[in-house]
Amino acid sequence: MHQSHTFPRDRSREYLRDLLIATGVLAPDARELRGLLAWLEDFLAQQPSSYRHTLQTYSRWNILRRARAQADKGQLTDNTVGNIRNHLRMLGEFLTWLNEHETALDRARQAHIDDFISTHPDATRHLPQFLRWTHSTGRSRLLTSPTYRSQQTSPQRAGSEHWRTVERLLHDESIRADTRICALFVLLYGQRVANISRMTRDAVTVTAENVTVRFAAEPIVLPPGVDTLLRAHLQALSNNHEQRNGPWLFPGRNPARPIDHGGLEVRLKRVGVAPLAARTTAMMQLAAELPAAVLAGFLGIHPQTAVVWNTIAASSWNSYPALRRSQNSRTDV
Known part of the structure; x- marks a missing residue:
């Protein structure tokens, strides 16, 4: 018998799967986590081999571990999954940019980080965590990125x-x-x-x-x-x-x-x-x-x-x- 997560993913099948879980026919699992795992597999497959392993390792130990813990508590939301996807996409853009500038991650210098941020300001949301990890695991020298701060005050109503x-x-x-x-x-x-x-x-x-x-x-x-x-x-x-x-x-x-x-x-x-x-x-x-x-x-x-x-x-x-x-x-x- 096929496991539920091996079926193709579309709206009608997800609806049926949810009903089967709700009625006890299938064991409970986290729909958001299933979607994230499927997306991550496709995302990594599209990355150049030169840094695919780095993204895979980072995702496994820094992203999926927390995502699984949130899913176990019922706290993994679609919004959280969307943020994770945006985070990994930006890291993919950063590593692609290094490749295009013929620079390996372990040879990147602070000037590279500053240049990338100048054309990708949203990277300040995503790079600090990644660069701390790459340095702690010996994949890069000590590099820093400014932490994201909103440039707009939060709106209020009278x-x-x-x-x-x-x-x-x-x-x-x-x-x-x-x-x-x-x-x-x-x-x-x-x-x-x-x-x-x-x-x-x-x-x-x-x-x-x-x-x-x-x-x-x-x-x-x-x-x-x-x-x-x-x-x-x-x-x-x-x-x-x-x-x-x-x-x-x-x-x-x-x-x-x-x-x-x-x-x-x-x-x-x-x-x-x-x-x-x-x-x-x-x-x-x-x-x-x-x-x-x-x-x-x-x-x-x-x-x-x-x-x-x-x-x-x-x-x-x-x-x-x-x-x-x-x-x-x-x-x-």
């Missing part, structure tokens, strides 16, 4: 516009409920769309008194209006015979898969929510109100990142009820 959008999404029943909830998670809690798309139902707890949601370790009590929307959404999932037993809070067209985060971003933009600007505005306001430790515990960001947000937040936020209520209800925070 506070009044931000809150008008919140009010509209709370009450506009012409918009799908799941779209409204996802948008509110961005607007109120600064959550990334990729993280929202992969939320599972066990992150939500419903009682007669309130509804809580966990984006990280600490549960957040949802404010009135948002809790009503989420109660109704969960009831709709329970009433749908295809979705009632699935793990995802926001299932995709295939109930065995979460909603595609790219498609979700498009839906949010259609209802007037630009995810990056909305998230930045929410994080700035939250950081002005909450200590770094509380911010990290509620929103699932690194404590040092929370400190940075606290530092750059320029104004206080006096009108946000949900986190304040959760915080005040805990005596140990």
Whole structure:
């Protein structure tokens, strides 16, 4: 009998494979990891033999090891896989550029790095990690690359516009409920769309008194209006015979898969929510109100990142009820 990963990959077969996994016919595996492994095999086959082994070794020990660990935890997303592909493509361009300049990696000098970056500025996202590895493994001399820093400030929305959008999404029943909830998670809690798309139902707890949601370790009590929307959404999932037993809070067209985060971003933009600007505005306001430790515990960001947000937040936020209520209800925070 053929193993599931030996079948050709296309949309219909992937859909069938997901359903077979969901019903227990096939053992669970990570669709994103399968796709990454197939892509990597093709990518390496297209690279010149002079540096194919270097990319293969780097991918095995620095990329795939982390990707497998993320897949085991259910944290390997399509967005992550896309970033990995872009990373390896840029490294392929860099090594091709060295070849074209008749320079082997072990003979590359700092001037080569500087010249390459001058024509490939995005390489500063990708080269530092690779060059540290090549030096530590004896494949190159000590070479450095500036670390990528965005040259643009993160966009924000005016506070009044931000809150008008919140009010509209709370009450506009012409918009799908799941779209409204996802948008509110961005607007109120600064959550990334990729993280929202992969939320599972066990992150939500419903009682007669309130509804809580966990984006990280600490549960957040949802404010009135948002809790009503989420109660109704969960009831709709329970009433749908295809979705009632699935793990995802926001299932995709295939109930065995979460909603595609790219498609979700498009839906949010259609209802007037630009995810990056909305998230930045929410994080700035939250950081002005909450200590770094509380911010990290509620929103699932690194404590040092929370400190940075606290530092750059320029104004206080006096009108946000949900986190304040959760915080005040805990005596140990």
